[in-house]
Amino acid sequence: MRTKPSCEGLSNCYFCGMSILQNNRVFLLISFGLLVFTSCDSLFKKKVEKEPLARVGDSFLYKEDLTSFIRDDMSAQDSALFVTNYINNWASKQLLLSKSKINLSEEKLNEFDRLVSDYRADLYTRAYIEALVLQAQDTAVTTSQLRQYYEKEKENFKxxxxxxxxxxxxxxxxxxxxxxxxxxxxxxxxxxxxxxxxxxxxxxxxxxxxxxxxxxxxxxxxxxxxxxxxxxxxxxxxxxxxxxxxxxxxxxxxxxxxEINDTAPFEYISPDIRQLILNRRRLDYVRRLETEIIDEAIKKNEFEVYEKDE
The missing domain is CATH 3.10.50.40 (Chitinase A; domain 3)
Incomplete structure (x- = not known):
């Protein structure tokens, strides 16, 4: 009587190969699924939810928004009072803002949005320009330069x-x-x-x-x-x-x-003259910077002005 060959220990058995591969595949899928589930679970656990302190409509004030304002030398009572006042001020502004958006005209809202946008752009550009000026500006002013400016503008120094x-x-x-x-x-x-x-x-x-x-x-x-x-x-x-x-x-x-209206003496006015010279240098640098930025943008095809159709 022919007996069925044993596959135990045979990794390349033809008859049992399919079942072995299937089992391995199932094992791999289960293992991968567990790995993904575990990884996702750890990711979700790492995500820290913000702790809200107050809500007005869809706007939230979070605890982390106030952390930079709380000083180490504040007592617990002072901190609590500060947080309460901050929340009330924040809520008041949010409520007034929401009501203003309802009651102001569309034209007025658009005007304010433009002003806010312009102000935001001014803040960024001014900070950037000031940083460049501090890097590049020559603050050395010689006595000869001060004296030359004084003699030229003497009549204006009353x-x-x-x-x-x-x-x-x-x-x-x-x-x-x-x-x-x-x-x-x-x-x-x-x-x-x-x-x-x-x-x-x-x-x-x-x-x-x-x-x-x-x-x-x-x-x-x-x-x-x-x-x-x-x-x-x-x-x-x-x-x-x-x-x-x-x-x-x-x-x-x-x-x-x-006396009043006499010409200011050089020694007295020289600090002001120095500041005038530095201010003029700063203005000249900013004008040159603006021109160079536009010229560079035109060369790189980053800026162009379209001709209007007549």
């Missing part, structure tokens, strides 16, 4: 405030050597300056650099008894003054004065 050159000290009301200080302030020789420097720790205020120009308003801030009502009396060229209030005595020597 003062809108009185300027003075002076030296002054503020003394306590009971200062014992006031007469000595007055004599030294008037004479102003090298020995006088050394003496004043040696006793300067006893002064309440001190300004010995009488070669710089100072606005009259700044002088009045430094010397409270000086006011717009009496500054004409004390702030005169070559004037020595003594003036006091309940807090102290002020001794001053005015060496020079420039």
């Amino acid at each position: 003062l809108n405030e009185k300027l003075v050159q002076l030296r002054f000290v503020g003394l306590p009301t009971q200062f014992l050597d006031k007469d000595e200080v007055i004599a030294k302030m008037k004479d102003w020789g090298d020995a006088d300056k050394r003496y004043l420097d040696s006793v300067a720790v006893q002064f309440k205020k001190i300004h010995f650099n009488d070669s710089i120009w100072v606005g009259a308003s700044r002088v009045m801030e430094a010397i409270p008894p000086l006011t717009p009502m009496n500054e004409e009396k004390y702030l005169k060229k070559s004037q020595f003054f003594e003036i006091q209030d309940s807090l102290g005595v002020y001794l001053g020597k005015v060496t020079d004065v420039l």
Whole structure:
């Protein structure tokens, strides 16, 4: 009696090959399905749902929208109060916005949309241009360039405030050597300056650099008894003054004065001139940049203007 051959251990058996292949295929399909299911399941688990704090219509305010505003030094009470106020403000804006879209005309809404779009474009382009300017702008301005600009535009640099050159000290009301200080302030020789420097720790205020120009308003801030009502009396060229209030005595020597509408001195106006030069360079750079951008776009066929049909 012929027995059926055993296929056990035979990987290339003709008679059992189909069933073996089928079994392997089923096993592979099941394994692949489990792998996909497991992978998808892990993907879904990794997805973090946003935590909503409030809703107005279809708009949501999420917890992560506020995280950057919460400071580490805030107490729990302060944080809670801030979040409550923020939510209420947000909700108020959203509700007003939704009502405005309903009640404003279509023409007005389109106008506002255009303004918002223009403003958004301006923000982006301005930030980009400023970054380019900071990279490329030459901020070095020589004294020669400042002087040349000053001489060219001198007539345009008229003062809108009185300027003075002076030296002054503020003394306590009971200062014992006031007469000595007055004599030294008037004479102003090298020995006088050394003496004043040696006793300067006893002064309440001190300004010995009488070669710089100072606005009259700044002088009045430094010397409270000086006011717009009496500054004409004390702030005169070559004037020595003594003036006091309940807090102290002020001794001053005015060496020079420039009145309103006089030409501003170079030393006083040079910081403004430097800024004017830098602003002009910036404008020139921006104009050149805009021209180069358009020219490059035309060459690359990224920009063209269509002729209108007559």
